[in-house]
Amino acid sequence: MKLKCLVRSRIDVKHPLQQSITTLQGVGEERASDLSLLGVRTISDLLQYFPYKHEDRRIRDLTEVGHEEKVTIEGQIHSEPAVRFYGRKKSRMTVRVLVDNRYLVTCILFNRHFAKKQFTIGKTAFFTGKLDKHRMQLTVQDYSFQPKRQPDAEQDAGGIVPVYTVGEHVSTKFLHKLIEQALQKYQDHIVEILPNALIQKYKLMERRNAIKAIHLPQDMDEFKLAKRRMIYEEFFLFQLKMHALRRTKREQIEGVAHQIDTEQIQHFLSSLPYKLTNAQQNALQDITKDMTSTSAMNRLLQGDVGSGKTAVAAIALYASNTAGCQGAIMVPTEILAEQHYQSMQSFFKDTSVQIALLTGSSKAKERREILAGLQMGLIDIVIGTHALIQDTVVFSKLGLVVIDEQHRFGVEQRRKLRQKGTSPDVLFMTATPIPRTLAITAFGDMDVSVIDELPAGRKRIETYWVKPDMFDRALDFIRKELAAGRQAYFICPLIEESEKLDVQNAIDVHAQLTQALPQFKVALLHGRLHSDEKETVMREFSQNEAQLLVSTTVVEVGVNVPNATLMIVQDADRFGLSQLHQLRGRVGRGEHQSYCILIADPKSEIGMERMRIMKETSDGFELAQQDLELRGPGDFFGTKQSGLPEFVFGDMIHDYRILEIARDDAAKLVQSDAFWQEQIYPQLLEYLVHEGVLDSETLD
Incomplete structure (x- = not known):
């Protein structure tokens, strides 16, 4: 019987947890409609509608509570509440409470004057809010006349209280009662999803508990154990899905099984003017292993600025060539394409490898010759921009595709280049160092190789942080470097003046520097220039026709101007660490000592911390990890829509050890034939069907 059909037959059986929420007492059609807006339609939905945080409302001794700390107090009403009205329907009620017969605490309740009669002298009440310890004044968030949990021998009143996201017509109180009712009736029907071996190995709490x-x-210890279990489950299921997708879909795609000539590769390596670093050798080993496999390669090669990714890509392209295949490199700009073309010509100058450059600027005759050469197999490697994905480009036998700065291309553009061959191997490259924690999550469907080692002999870029009132000194340093025949970048965060942000803008800075440095040509580059204008400006700068380039962050990643030795970043505290590191990496590419000057007057602790880290750290991966911790995973790529999964319990930064353990466990399970053939974990297979992973007919 087909695996997919067998699993579906199990899912179609009506499970108690799949019953409608209306089976619970107090839920009619109207209530069900309100709950459906929260995504709660079944008992299972309700039980998995988890709180977004927990508040510790255990009663504490006020001597242990800090100023402005959130706290729950228990006390007796000491005097009649006083109510003062202001505006329409706005009020402030003051209630004095005696705590432990020692402290008189003034409780402030806003817009709750209707409850005045509830607060009778001598009555016990529980208040939760932020305590101003200097005035002994509590701004009340919540209050009750009953403890949140009935106190027992081991637990104080107040307890650990879950806080849920609720809708306009669904109160927290109603949701609490409904969840308690559902747990009483259905807790025993909650099925374990994790393999028992993993539960025993890590001493995890059972799922239902x-x-x-x-x-x-019941207490904080129980909550911590439960949370630990749910973090592992979240990470494990996500990684299981990623690895299952890889096995059932990607690895079923037959790729080009390259018959690489290892002797030629060794001869090529020995002809290089330098020895590969250990990190380069490891990455190359990963890539060639993929290339000789029958499955299509889908690998990301990430490496710090100047780590030698291009050399690794060149060797991989040569390996493909020895197997009788063609290679293609697609880059986002013509400037970058030309630089790659020059690099490849240098790499292959002593070989018979034929290289071509195809961009939008290619002359008609030259273009016709290249297209014919590709189709007849006379051209071995082509470097180009989006021009490579046009319909007129046809390859004889495309074996390896290299996509540089892969995040600059859309999914459709990458797909079109893949379709130029019969499932060619694909190598993506990025100079943005991505922490391992983030890479194994964001690129779960890719294999990742890392070059985290710089070639020997590279000079460290000296980094300085100066405040805006030292701008004249920075200007003197620029003048000195340019007079010595060097070039410099000056980066600004905005193009034009902004009323919202008090920052220097590129247009004003360009005018200012043009006037201050009349003996040098100062060029201007920003995002509102037409693509042709950008290309012209960058070409002028790369050929030293312009000595100083004032730019926003559109300065291309990967642009190589060895003569540029100075990077100045205005309002540097407004950039993330990874972005600052990328900008710094534009210099330090030649034989001369290079410098980076960060002009900033940070008023925030994060801004100060960024400047300190930039001065002390040159390792891109370490910077990326610290950037991740400062900004969080959602903002790491400069946008919230980075495609990263949102976990309810797990935090990719703080729980990274659990993430890596779960990833290894999931990979081991998916690679096991017993998992698929013997169906020893039916709940996990049901999960994969529910997530659409097993919709691929290649499984049947």
Whole structure:
């Protein structure tokens, strides 16, 4: 019987947790409609509608509470509440409470004057809010006349209280009661999803107990154990899905099984003017192993600025050539394409490899010759821009595709280049160092190789942080470097003046520097220039026709101007660490000592910390990790829409060890034939079907 059909037959059986929410007491059609807006339609949905945080409302001794700290107090009403009205329907009620017969705390409640009669002298009440310890004044967020949990021998009143996202017509109180009711009736129907061997190995709480403890924790220790279990489950299921997708879909695609001539590769390596670093050798080993496999390669090669990714790509292209295949390199700009073309010509000058450059600027005759050469197999490697994905470009036998700065191309553009061959191997390259924690999550469907070692002999870029009032000194340094025949970049965060942000802008700075440095040509580059204008400006700068380039962050990653030795960044505290490191990497590419000057007057702790880290750290991966910790995974790529999964319990930064363990466990399980053939973990297979992973007919 087909695996997919067999699994579906199990899912189609009506499970108690799949019943409608209306089976619970107090939920009619109207309530069900309100709950459906929260995504809660079944008992299972309700039990997995987890709180977004927990508040510790255990009663504490006020001597242990800090100023402005959130706290829950228990006390007796000491005096009649006083109410003062202001504006329409706005009020402030003051209630004085005696705590432990020692402290008189003034509780402030806004817009709750209707409850005045509830606060009678001598009555016990529980208040939660932020305490101004200097005035002994509590701004009340919540109050009750009952503890949140009935106190027992081991637990203080107040307890650990879950906080849920609720809708306009669904109150927290109603949701709490509904979840308690569902747990009483259905907790025993919650099925374990993790393999028992993993539960025993890591001493994890059972799923049914963990779900109850997340909603109704008895104490903080129980909650921590439950959360640990749910973090592992989240990470494990996500990684299981990624590895299953790789096995059932990507690895079923037959790629080009390159018959690489290892002797020729060794001869080529020995002809290079330098020895590969250990990191380069490891990355090359990963790539050639993929290339000789029958499955199509889908690998990301990430390396710091100047780490030698291009050399590794060149060797991989040569390996493909020895197997009788063609190679293609696609880059985002013509300037970068020309630089790659020159690099490849240098790499292959002593070989018979035929290289061509194809861009939008290629002359008609030259273009016709290149297209004919590719189709007849006379050209071995072509370097180009988007021009490579046009319909007129036809290859004889495309074996390897290299896409540089892959994030600059859309999914459709990458797909079109792949379709130029019969499932060619694809190598993506990026100079943005991505922390391992983020890479194994964001690129779960890719293999990742890292070059985290710089070639010997590279000079460290000296980095300085100066405040805006030292601009004249920075200007003197620019003048000195340019007079010595060097070139410099000056980066600004905005193009034009902004009323919202008090920052220097590129247009004003260009005018200012043109006037201050009349003996040098100062060029201007920003995002509103037409692509042809950008190309012209960058070409002038790369050929030293312009000595100083004032630019926004559109300065191309990968642009190589060895004569540029100075990078100045205005308002540097407004950039992330990874972005600052990328900008710094534009210099330090030649024989002369290079410098980076960060002009900033940071008023925030994060801004100060960034400047300190930039001065002390030159390792891109270490910077990327610290950037991730400062900004969070959602903002790491400069945008919230980075395609990263949103975990309910897990934090990719703080829980990275659990993430890596879960990834290894999931990979081991998916690679096991027993997992697929013997169906020893039916719940996991059901999960994969539900997620659409097993929709591929290649499994049947």
